Amino acid sequence: MALYDAFCTTGIQQTLGFSPSLSPSFYRARLSTQTLPFSSRRELRAFQCSSSVIVEELRNDDAGTSLALPEKTDRKVVRLALPSKGRMAEDTINLLKDCQLAVHKPNPRQYIASISSLPGLEVWFQRASDVVRKIRAGDVDLGIVGYDMVCEYGEDDDDLIVVHDALGFGECHLALAIPTSGIFENISSVSELAAMKHWSPERPLRIVTGYTHLGKKFVDKIGLKHVRLLTADGALEAAPAMGTADAILDLVSSGTTLRENSLKEIEGGTVLQSQGVLVASKRSLLLRETALDKTHEILERLEAHLRAKNQFTVTANMRGNSKDEVAERILLNTEFHGLQGPTICPVFSKMNGSVLENYYAIIICVTKHRLYDAVKQLRKIGGSGVLVSPLTYIFDEEPPRWRMLLDKLNQ
Numbered sequence: 001m002a003l004y005d006a007f008c009t010t011g012i013q014q015t016l017g018f019s020p021s022l023s024p025s026f027y028r029a030r031l032s033t034q035t036l037p038f039s040s041r042r043e044l045r046a047f048q049c050s051s052s053v054i055v056e057e058l059r060n061d062d063a064g065t066s067l068a069l070p071e072k073t074d075r076k077v078v079r080l081a082l083p084s085k086g087r088m089a090e091d092t093i094n095l096l097k098d099c100q101l102a103v104h105k106p107n108p109r110q111y112i113a114s115i116s117s118l119p120g121l122e123v124w125f126q127r128a129s130d131v132v133r134k135i136r137a138g139d140v141d142l143g144i145v146g147y148d149m150v151c152e153y154g155e156d157d158d159d160l161i162v163v164h165d166a167l168g169f170g171e172c173h174l175a176l177a178i179p180t181s182g183i184f185e186n187i188s189s190v191s192e193l194a195a196m197k198h199w200s201p202e203r204p205l206r207i208v209t210g211y212t213h214l215g216k217k218f219v220d221k222i223g224l225k226h227v228r229l230l231t232a233d234g235a236l237e238a239a240p241a242m243g244t245a246d247a248i249l250d251l252v253s254s255g256t257t258l259r260e261n262s263l264k265e266i267e268g269g270t271v272l273q274s275q276g277v278l279v280a281s282k283r284s285l286l287l288r289e290t291a292l293d294k295t296h297e298i299l300e301r302l303e304a305h306l307r308a309k310n311q312f313t314v315t316a317n318m319r320g321n322s323k324d325e326v327a328e329r330i331l332l333n334t335e336f337h338g339l340q341g342p343t344i345c346p347v348f349s350k351m352n353g354s355v356l357e358n359y360y361a362i363i364i365c366v367t368k369h370r371l372y373d374a375v376k377q378l379r380k381i382g383g384s385g386v387l388v389s390p391l392t393y394i395f396d397e398e399p400p401r402w403r404m405l406l407d408k409l410n411q
């Protein structure tokens, strides 16, 4: 039995490569704390005969739901869920790679992967909405998704805890938008929208959205009385022109989709700002051995990379009589002082047979968008030979987000 042999010889993780969604139905066997998927009932029965495992059948539509299996609490490996598709998927993988946390996914249809620098951690690819659902269900411990997803599918669950709230990609906001013309031509705020005489219990304002949880809360908050929330999965911007809705509640980034569909945002119509976040289950962090350690490492690497991403290291030579004199020149005459202050080292040169120490190398880090300002200021105080290189990491003191996480966990 190939699968059983594979399990015995190469370990459980490799046998987990079977993709449940490719088979008409799938099965799983629970062996101690591990779960093995099988592509056919025959294969599973064969495995069952050759070992003493508890076997249970999962229908396809159970694939996404959680069962109250003991491994939820006994599971030793920590699970990180990442978006399997859509615009967040690639950015997430790239960010992790930049943090030296490259995800090893042997083939595109495989939903489980690993990160070699984080042994004991499994990566599971899921749809963005399922990342949040699975964290809440206890099937995974950590996830990277848009904050919009955390709020919509998290439904205010206080087990969810945002560990890093600004991963620097997937920036957008969730907003109400209405047509630019017709009865909405002169409407520019939610209060004006709410005051329109057009809405009644028989003819409510129809808002189409994929965000029904947030949508309902928002409508209540702004006091819109006669409203019906309609749901749809995509291309919501078409609905008003089609006549199937009056307004939309959807994500906006550049604003192009709204503009191209003759829609506009209105004052007071922003529900939330979103970008990629690292989210965790509080329960997992507190109860699952190593979950907090793994989270700490991921957080430190994210912080160090994201801090460094926008900075350059700048090295320049400067003529001077002493380190102190050069330091004074930099500290008093430029805005660029490095993390704690400039590093200054002597540069030795040979002249007429003797070694001179009349130049100093200064090292600072500079925010990318201010690089040219820094070059100009350094030149002004005698800097020359300016070398600029990208920064990979800035590991400073313990990141404030780590302290905040421990506070939230009451640690």
Ligand SMILES: Nc1ncnc2c1ncn2[C@@H]1O[C@H](COP(=O)(O)OP(=O)(O)OP(=O)(O)O)[C@@H](O)[C@H]1O
Binding pocket: 085, 086, 087, 088, 127, 128, 145, 146, 147, 148, 149, 170, 171, 172, 251, 252, 253, 254, 274, 275, 276
């Ligand atoms: N225009 C945008 N600009 C920036 N980020 C966006 C934009 N649209 C969506 N996002 C972010 O990307 C996430 C995933 O959106 P995407 O459209 O890729 O998937 P989806 O349509 O929600 O998923 P699915 O197709 O599985 O239902 C959103 O939850 C949001 O955080």
Ligand SMILES: O=P(O)(O)OC[C@H]1O[C@H](OP(=O)(O)OP(=O)(O)O)[C@H](O)[C@@H]1O
Binding pocket: 087, 233, 234, 235, 236, 237, 250, 251, 252, 253, 254, 255, 256, 257, 258
């Ligand atoms: O302000 P913009 O930059 O134009 O972006 C906004 C659009 O992006 C998202 O859709 P997406 O492209 O993900 O398509 P979808 O309808 O399949 O979700 C969102 O649902 C908007 O339609």
Ligand SMILES: [Mg+2]
Binding pocket: none
């Ligand atoms: Mg989308």
